[in-house]
Amino acid sequence: MILLIPTLMVGIWEFVRHQFLMPYISMDMGNYLTPVLVFVFSIILLLPLFRIMERNRQELEEKRAATTAMEAREGLAKELHDGMAQSLFLLSVRIDRLEQNQQKGTVSAEHVDQLKKTVHEVNRYVRQAIASLKVPVSGEEEFSLERSVQEQLKRIAGEVMIEVALDWQLQADALTSKEQAELLSCIREAVINVRKHTRAGMVKITGTGDKQRWKVSVADNGGGIVHMDPFQVNGSYGLQIMRERTESMGWQLGLISGPEGTAVEIVKGGTADEPIPGDDRR
Numbered sequence: 001m002i003l004l005i006p007t008l009m010v011g012i013w014e015f016v017r018h019q020f021l022m023p024y025i026s027m028d029m030g031n032y033l034t035p036v037l038v039f040v041f042s043i044i045l046l047l048p049l050f051r052i053m054e055r056n057r058q059e060l061e062e063k064r065a066a067t068t069a070m071e072a073r074e075g076l077a078k079e080l081h082d083g084m085a086q087s088l089f090l091l092s093v094r095i096d097r098l099e100q101n102q103q104k105g106t107v108s109a110e111h112v113d114q115l116k117k118t119v120h121e122v123n124r125y126v127r128q129a130i131a132s133l134k135v136p137v138s139g140e141e142e143f144s145l146e147r148s149v150q151e152q153l154k155r156i157a158g159e160v161m162i163e164v165a166l167d168w169q170l171q172a173d174a175l176t177s178k179e180q181a182e183l184l185s186c187i188r189e190a191v192i193n194v195r196k197h198t199r200a201g202m203v204k205i206t207g208t209g210d211k212q213r214w215k216v217s218v219a220d221n222g223g224g225i226v227h228m229d230p231f232q233v234n235g236s237y238g239l240q241i242m243r244e245r246t247e248s249m250g251w252q253l254g255l256i257s258g259p260e261g262t263a264v265e266i267v268k269g270g271t272a273d274e275p276i277p278g279d280d281r282r
Helices: 002-019 027-104 109-134 145-160 177-197 237-247
Strands: 163-167 202-209 214-220 252-258 261-268
Touching: 002 027, 027 109, 027 177, 027 252, 145 163, 145 202, 177 202, 177 214, 177 237, 177 261, 237 252, 237 261
Parallel strands: 163 202
Antiparallel strands: 202 214, 214 261, 252 261
């Protein structure tokens, strides 16, 4: 309409001017009026278009702001779950242990010190989380994933009284710093879930593969999962966050459960049923 209507109006104006208005309007005056008429008709058509574009821009900004706020809330939920929720769970384990020792009359200062230490860790994590929200994450810090997994296993094993084993053959350069951080969070959540939801006495973590294809497995010897789909269980935020993490990184998350135990598998470049280079267990 913006292209056709001004052109059509100029044609009609020229026809009317030459056929009926020549005795009243000179040639020069007609030539001056032609661009004025084009400008007026263009403005009449463009103003509604500009209003529509401005309204669309505002709606887009509102949707973008809402999306950003939702992403921030999801990120904060992951941070709270990965830090405070897990630490508080470990704290509850220590309290249960303290109550058992109290009934037996074997409460010692060491048990109380352990509780204090866990509370201080939660407080420290809250402060770190607040500081992290204020400072953008660069993602450039390098760290050893194998060493981080070993440290997490050592700390969690002492808290939840589960025997852990590590068989790590995943190449050091197979993941970026961001991928390492996401994978470490998934491994930590899987180990914590073993203590929460199974009666396992041992957990084994394996990692194999290279940059193109790799697999990480967290397996226990517990009684398995009774739910048909544990990802749909109300309150199972840990598994849901694990699924969101893996999907955002383009990985595959699998869960295999049976009478002999449960295995959580995270795979890149394939599926849990496909053999991975360096994986001799299949």
